Amino acid sequence: MRRLLILGLTLLVAGCVGPRHEESRVSPAPTDPSVPQFADVTESAGIRFRQGLGGKRPLTILESTGSGCGFLDYDSDGRLDLLLVGQPRCALYRNEGEGRFRDVTGEVGLDRDGFWIGCGAGDFDNDGRTDLFITGYQTCALYRNTVQAGAVRFVDVTRSAGIQPGGFQTSCAFTDLDRDGLLDLYIARYVHFGPDEPQYCRSSDGKVLRTCGPDVYEAEKGSFYRNRGGGRFEDVTRRWGFDSAHGKAWGVAVGDIDDDGLSDLYVANDEMPGDLFHNRGDRVSNIGAMSGTAYAREGSVQGGMGADFGDYNNDGRLDLVVTNFWMEPNSLYRNDGARLFSEVSPAVGLMETTRRFVGFGVRLMDVDLDGTPDLFFANGHVQDTQEVDPEQGMPELMQLFLNRSGRYVDVSRQAGAPFSRPLVGRGAAAGDWDNDGDLDLAVTDMEGSARLLRCDQPTSRPTVHHWLEVRALTAGPTPREALGARVTVESEGVRRIREVQTAGSVLSSQDPRAHFGLGDLGGKSTLDRVRVRWPDGSQIELMDVPVDRLLTVRQGARSTGTDQ
Amino acid sequence: MDRPELQEWVTRHPTDGVARVYLGVLLGRSGQSEEGLHQLRTGLKQKPDLHAARVRLARVLEARGDIEEAMSALQQGVHRGAPPPELAVELGRLYIATGQSNRAEPLLTDLVRSHPTHAEAWYRLGQARLSSNRPAEALDALNRAADLAPRTVEYLSAVGEALRSRLRLPEAERRFRSALALRPTHFEALYGLALTQRDQGVDGAAVQAAFQAAVAASPENPLAHFALAGVCRDAGNLEGAERGYRAALERVERREPPESLGWRAREEWLGAVEAPCYQLAAVLRRRGRPADAAVFEARFKKLSSYRNEVRRLLARSAYRPTDGELNLRLGRLHAANGALVLAEMEIRTAIRRSDPPGALQALHRILKQRQGSKTP
Numbered sequence: 001m002r003r004l005l006i007l008g009l010t011l012l013v014a015g016c017v018g019p020r021h022e023e024s025r026v027s028p029a030p031t032d033p034s035v036p037q038f039a040d041v042t043e044s045a046g047i048r049f050r051q052g053l054g055g056k057r058p059l060t061i062l063e064s065t066g067s068g069c070g071f072l073d074y075d076s077d078g079r080l081d082l083l084l085v086g087q088p089r090c091a092l093y094r095n096e097g098e099g100r101f102r103d104v105t106g107e108v109g110l111d112r113d114g115f116w117i118g119c120g121a122g123d124f125d126n127d128g129r130t131d132l133f134i135t136g137y138q139t140c141a142l143y144r145n146t147v148q149a150g151a152v153r154f155v156d157v158t159r160s161a162g163i164q165p166g167g168f169q170t171s172c173a174f175t176d177l178d179r180d181g182l183l184d185l186y187i188a189r190y191v192h193f194g195p196d197e198p199q200y201c202r203s204s205d206g207k208v209l210r211t212c213g214p215d216v217y218e219a220e221k222g223s224f225y226r227n228r229g230g231g232r233f234e235d236v237t238r239r240w241g242f243d244s245a246h247g248k249a250w251g252v253a254v255g256d257i258d259d260d261g262l263s264d265l266y267v268a269n270d271e272m273p274g275d276l277f278h279n280r281g282d283r284v285s286n287i288g289a290m291s292g293t294a295y296a297r298e299g300s301v302q303g304g305m306g307a308d309f310g311d312y313n314n315d316g317r318l319d320l321v322v323t324n325f326w327m328e329p330n331s332l333y334r335n336d337g338a339r340l341f342s343e344v345s346p347a348v349g350l351m352e353t354t355r356r357f358v359g360f361g362v363r364l365m366d367v368d369l370d371g372t373p374d375l376f377f378a379n380g381h382v383q384d385t386q387e388v389d390p391e392q393g394m395p396e397l398m399q400l401f402l403n404r405s406g407r408y409v410d411v412s413r414q415a416g417a418p419f420s421r422p423l424v425g426r427g428a429a430a431g432d433w434d435n436d437g438d439l440d441l442a443v444t445d446m447e448g449s450a451r452l453l454r455c456d457q458p459t460s461r462p463t464v465h466h467w468l469e470v471r472a473l474t475a476g477p478t479p480r481e482a483l484g485a486r487v488t489v490e491s492e493g494v495r496r497i498r499e500v501q502t503a504g505s506v507l508s509s510q511d512p513r514a515h516f517g518l519g520d521l522g523g524k525s526t527l528d529r530v531r532v533r534w535p536d537g538s539q540i541e542l543m544d545v546p547v548d549r550l551l552t553v554r555q556g557a558r559s560t561g562t563d564q
Numbered sequence: 565m566d567r568p569e570l571q572e573w574v575t576r577h578p579t580d581g582v583a584r585v586y587l588g589v590l591l592g593r594s595g596q597s598e599e600g601l602h603q604l605r606t607g608l609k610q611k612p613d614l615h616a617a618r619v620r621l622a623r624v625l626e627a628r629g630d631i632e633e634a635m636s637a638l639q640q641g642v643h644r645g646a647p648p649p650e651l652a653v654e655l656g657r658l659y660i661a662t663g664q665s666n667r668a669e670p671l672l673t674d675l676v677r678s679h680p681t682h683a684e685a686w687y688r689l690g691q692a693r694l695s696s697n698r699p700a701e702a703l704d705a706l707n708r709a710a711d712l713a714p715r716t717v718e719y720l721s722a723v724g725e726a727l728r729s730r731l732r733l734p735e736a737e738r739r740f741r742s743a744l745a746l747r748p749t750h751f752e753a754l755y756g757l758a759l760t761q762r763d764q765g766v767d768g769a770a771v772q773a774a775f776q777a778a779v780a781a782s783p784e785n786p787l788a789h790f791a792l793a794g795v796c797r798d799a800g801n802l803e804g805a806e807r808g809y810r811a812a813l814e815r816v817e818r819r820e821p822p823e824s825l826g827w828r829a830r831e832e833w834l835g836a837v838e839a840p841c842y843q844l845a846a847v848l849r850r851r852g853r854p855a856d857a858a859v860f861e862a863r864f865k866k867l868s869s870y871r872n873e874v875r876r877l878l879a880r881s882a883y884r885p886t887d888g889e890l891n892l893r894l895g896r897l898h899a900a901n902g903a904l905v906l907a908e909m910e911i912r913t914a915i916r917r918s919d920p921p922g923a924l925q926a927l928h929r930i931l932k933q934r935q936g937s938k939t940p
Contacts, residue, residue: 198883215879272872289861292846297794299842299864300835301872340850347798352731352763407765 032414033460035402036368036438038453040418045101045452049084049091052447057384058200058210061217062137062168062193064382065117066360066446068427068507072121072130074108074145075152080433080511082442083121084450085134088113095433101452109154114139118427118507122174122183124227128478133185135169135507140187144231161233167220168193171252173503175263176484176535177240177279181474182227183483186242188249188267191217211383214270214303219247222267244286246272250360251506255309255318255499256486257291258339261537263484266293268304268322268506276320278339292341293320293333302328303358306428306506310364310373311497312348313406316488318499323359323377323506330354330362330377332408349408350375350401357396358382361428361505365439367455369465369517371496372403378425378443394447395422418453431511437467437548439515444507463520466547470514472500472532475556481512482555484535489516489545491527518547567594574603581611588617592624601625608637615641619654629822631662642671649679656688660695663828668692676705683712687719694726702726710739717743721753728760736760751782758791768799786815790840797847805847813840823905827878830903831871838867870901888918895926904934 053063070083079095092110093101105111115137124131129145132154142161143154158165168190174183191214201212224242225233237243251268258264262279269275273294277284288294296302303325309318317335324330329351333341345351354377361378368374379396400415401408412419424446430439434454441453457465470487473479485500498514518527530542534555545551565573567590574583584607591600604621608614618641625634638655641647652675659668672689679685690706693699703726710719724739737760743753758774772795778788793808816836821829841864848857874897881890891914898907911927914920 198880201879201883212883213879215876216883273868289865290849295842295868297843298835298839299868300838301868336850340846342797342846344798346762346794347768349763349765352729356731 032411033458034368035411035414036458037456038400038416038418038441039456040416040421040451041099041454042449042452045093045099046103047082047084047093047101047450047452048103049086049093049450050448051086051445051450055447058208059383060193060199061191061212061214061382062115064211064446065137065170065190066380066424066426066507067116067444068118068171068361068505068509069429069442069444069450070119070121070132070502070509071429071431071433071442071511072132072502072509074130074132074154076129079435080431082433082452083110083119083132083509084442084444085116085119085427085507086444086450087115090116090119090134099434099454108152109156110143112141112156114141117169118171119509120172120174120185121502121509121512122483123480124174124183124185125231126182126474126476126478126480128480130481133172133174133187135172135187136165137168137193138166140165140169142185142233157231161231162235163187163225163233164223164235170250171503171507173252173254173265174483175254175265175501175503176227177224177263177265177284178226178282179262179484179535179537180227181536182229184227185225185233186222186252186265187225188222188252189220189247190214190250190270191248192220193217214248214272217248219272221245221247222249222252239283241283241285242277245269245275245277246288248272249275250305251307251322251362252503253307253309253320253505254484254501254503255320256484257309257318257320257335258337259317259486261533261535263501263535266307266309266320266322268307269301270303270305270325271301272304273301274304274307274322287339291339292343293322296324296328296331297343297345302331305358305360306362306378306504308362308364308504309499309501312364312373312375312403314372314494314496316495316497318497319364321362321364321375323354323362323379326358326381327355330359332375348406349410353401353408353410354399357399360426361443361508363428363430363439363441363505363510365430365515366403366517367400367439368402369438369457369467369519370403371494371517371519372406374403375399375401375408376428376430376441377401378423378428380424380426380446393422394424396425397422398425398443416453418451423448423451426506427508428505429508429510430505432469432513432515433511435550437469438517439511442508466518466521466525468516468518468527468530468545468547469550470498470500470516470530470532471512471550471552472514472534473552473554474534475554479554482532482535483512485514486533487514487516488529488531488533489518489527490529490531491518491521491524513550521547567591579610581607581609582614583607584610585614585617589620597624597628612640612644615648615651619650622654622658626658626661629824631658631825634658635662649675649682649685653682653684653688656685656692660688660691662826663695665692665695669696676708681712683709683716683719686712687722690722690726694729699726699729703730715746717747717750717753720746721750721756724753724756724760728756728763731763733760733764737764749781751778751785751788754778754781755785755788755791758788762791762795768795771795772799784815784818786812786819786836786840789815790843793840793843797843802847802851806844806851809840809844809847813837813844816840823903827874827906830906831874834867834871838864838871841867870897873897886917888914888916888923889920890914891917892920892923892926895923895930899926899930899933904930908934 067085071080082093084091094104118135120133132143142158144157173186200209226236248270253266265277267275276288306323320333322331334344357379363376364373377399381394384394427444429442438455472482472485474482527545530545584603588600588603622634641651656668656672669692675685687709690702693702706723720743724736727736740753740757755778762771775792790812793805796804841860845857845861891910895907895910
């Protein structure tokens with residue numbers, strides 16, 4: 001209700017305050033035995049990836065963009081590898097097991113210079129190997145994953161695929177919107193920026209040059225490429241109705257909001273209304289405003305950055321979380337059905353706790369395996385105006401909120417040392433890279449080292465928290481991750497849903513496996529039922545499924561595999 | 565001496581500044597505000613050290629929307645010799661109210677240095693720091709104010725709000741309760757307490773009751789109506805939500821600021837109108853009344869698009885200060901949305917900056933329209 005405060009109340013000024021950065025450098029609180037611990041294993045894993053411009057100030061809007069990261073299994077060895085996007089070069093780290101990663105950027109052919117920003121992973125040519133799309137400023141690359149002389153080699157097929165590299169691209173998403181079995185590609189764009197556009201803007205008191213906000217620039221809009229097969233894509237942005245986007249986009253999330261079997265798309269826009277594209281099979285309708293997801297609670301536009309779908313209240317409907325700019329609380333939109341959402345941030349405890357940060361990366365994920373999705377935020381400001389405001393620096397703390405009966409409790413200070421070290425957070429990816437059943441994290445720092453975090457469940461928990469990871473693969477001789485599949489697990493009448501997606505967060509690509517925390521299951525060690533609804537609408541139902549393992553389900557197969 | 569006698573006295577003694585100021589006050593009270601203002605202005609020219617009169621003049625001017633003149637009157641007083649601190653406090657308050665905290669802060673910092681026991685100066689300094697996003701320092705200043713005047717409800721409440729914004733919720737709650745112990749119907753404290761309880765995850769019914777208490781304390785204030793509607797909506801009480809949002813909208817509409825206060829004030833007000841419109845559309849859609857919802861949605865979209873476009877043009881205009889074309893576009897946009905005073909201001913700026921083609925004609929049109937309107 002921030003805007004009504006202006007009407008002659010002293011509360012107005014009190015409502016517009018921000019964090020004191022010195023206070024942000026908190027010491028970790030005493031360990032709470034119920035909170036999972038995150039350990040920063042970047043160095044021990046062998047990851048050395050730094051970004052930054054040597055403290056240059058001010059930054060242009062392009063320089064303050066940062067970059068993303070992604071978990072993907074590029075070599076199909078069952079272990080998630082780590083892609084770190086950046087300027088001038090990306091890096092791919094192969095997961096060698098035992099907590100070690102090796103830089104394979106050069107050997108796989110990803111060592112091309114460019115202003116790289118975001119990434120998406122998906123097998124667009126259905127050959128069973130995960131391909132890559134990397135967004136950038138006036139550049140982009142569609143990399144086909146090939147095997148040459150027994151080794152993986154990414155081949156740049158952007159031009160032959162018919163994808164245009166122009167503009168200021170941010171996030172992207174592989175998703176099969178037309179359900180033809182081929183992954184299509186959505187590419188988000190931000191603003192029109194170039195040498196002829198404003199580079200820096202003055203602070204409100206005119207004293208300091210700083211990064212311009214998005215208001216100064218014209219919006220650039222995203223593109224939707226339909227996969228025609230044969231390695232060719234066709235720009236069908238207008239035909240599909242994606243030209244109704246507002247532009248100035250950061251994050252893209254994919255999920256079936258109305259359970260009609262078709263993947264829908266949410267695009268978080270910076271100080272523009274958010275776009276919720278409802279998929280009608282052969283085109284989309286932008287129902288952002290009508291659905292209640294385009295604006296903040298007060299109807300104001302927000303600096304939308306990251307976005308993610310997940311069912312936070314286990315009611316069988318995908319809810320939406322959007323990270324926002326400073327002094328704009330992150331928005332949790334509860335899906336009320338009938339494609340209507342309610343912004344419930346105050347009711348779930350995300351109002352005051354998130355407004356002090358500039359939120360970027362976000363994941364709705366069950367960190368403590370209790371069966372309810374928790375929230376992770378990677379925060380970092382876009383400008384450093386300490387010359388006029390000593391309380392506003394760029395590095396900020398990451399945040400972890402545990403879902404306790406539908407209310408989000410900030411446990412950041414109890415979740416391990418990484419949560420007490422500020423960073424200029426941008427992209428964030430979640431994935432179980434050590435295959436131990438809980439979700440780990442990768443986070444990029446715009447002015448520092450990317451971080452690889454390992455999640456460890458508390459050992460002193462009084463009850464065991466079970467888990468299940470479902471790898472859903474399409475039918476055919478070279479099955480791929482069935483992006484868009486919906487997995488439902490049931491036990492004792494409790495139903496939980498996840499979708500197989502790599503999109504979500506911002507600039508980043510996620511572990512495609514559907515991850516479920518299951519709580520103690522009342523002492524049982526099996527789930528009553530696991531159902532997978534495939535992207536083509538067909539379903540498979542498995543009964544009495546053992547938990548605490550990775551379950552691989554192949555479409556059309558008579559049996560399933562358990563890899564652990 | 566009554567008013568006619570005083571008028572006669574002033575006629576006979578036209579250089580008696582004190583009498584003029586007193587007459588101005590009496591005229592203002594009797595509804596003759598223009599004549600009253602004239603006497604106040606003239607009286608202060610003759611007797612510039614009448615500081616209380618200067619504050620009064622500034623407040624009258626501010627209420628009329630003549631912000632520049634109000635500010636100028638106070639500045640003249642502050643820059644004369646050794647003015648009483650009340651003048652600087654008043655000027656600081658006006659700076660804050662008009663979004664110029666960067667001017668308020670040095671003024672008030674100097675003031676608390678020379679008058680370290682002036683509670684209101686600390687209070688205003690706290691407000692200035694809050695609006696410049698320096699909450700920790702703001703809290704220090706507000707605490708000083710509250711220490712100096714521990715029974716001033718406004719200071720206690722402001723400390724509570726600063727603590728709330730720092731997420732020190734239990735402490736904030738204590739401060740709000742202290743304020744309410746002194747004045748149980750103090751709106752800011754009631755409202756702050758309700759927000760604090762909401763943020764602490766207090767039971768929904770209790771939060772609802774807290775907002776209801778705030779509504780009862782200040783039924784004309786839209787804030788609590790809006791917040792109460794939100795609580796109703798979250799609880800699935802759509803009827804209550806609709807009632808609350810409608811109440812908030814009505815009250816906001818009654819508070820339309822004069823255009824002469826500038827775009828910032830108007831933008832804030834438009835935003836405050838948008839909020840209940842947006843929520844009403846959502847609630848009415850859920851209540852199965854799409855036609856009613858469409859009315860509010862259309863209104864919301866029009867306001868939102870106007871506001872966002874002005875914001876975009878202003879941002880570009882600030883970067884290109886000699887590009888009058890942007891001001892001309894702004895002026896036309898304001899005119900199309902009925903803000904003729906703002907339109908005139910922008911088009912005049914356009915002419916001053918680069919006199920783009922069509923600016924003069926646009927100005928003529930607006931002046932003509934303003935002549936035809938009630939407030940030329």
